[in-house]
Amino acid sequence: MIRKNVESSSIKSIGYNPISKILEVEFARGAIYQYQNVSHEVYQELAYADSVGKYFNKYIAKNYEYEKVNNE
Numbered sequence: 892m893i894r895k896n897v898e899s900s901s902i903k904s905i906g907y908n909p910i911s912k913i914l915e916v917e918f919a920r921g922a923i924y925q926y927q928n929v930s931h932e933v934y935q936e937l938a939y940a941d942s943v944g945k946y947f948n949k950y951i952a953k954n955y956e957y958e959k960v961n962n963e
């Protein structure tokens with residue numbers, strides 16, 4: 892999945908697949924997680940949030956099923 896870099900101290904990049912509704916998040920420390928059933932609207936709000944980390948923590952982190960996709 893292609894990710895774009897974001898301005899955040901905790902998140903390095905984010906990517907989204909609108910067909911599968913998977914949001915991929917690469918954290919600053921290297922871990923990559925995929926979040927399931929994320930709407931395109933939520934992805935857009937995350938991508939353009941004033942604080943990507945705060946938006947992620949408030950609206951995504953505990954609200955979607957996820958899986959780690961690398962060994963970092």
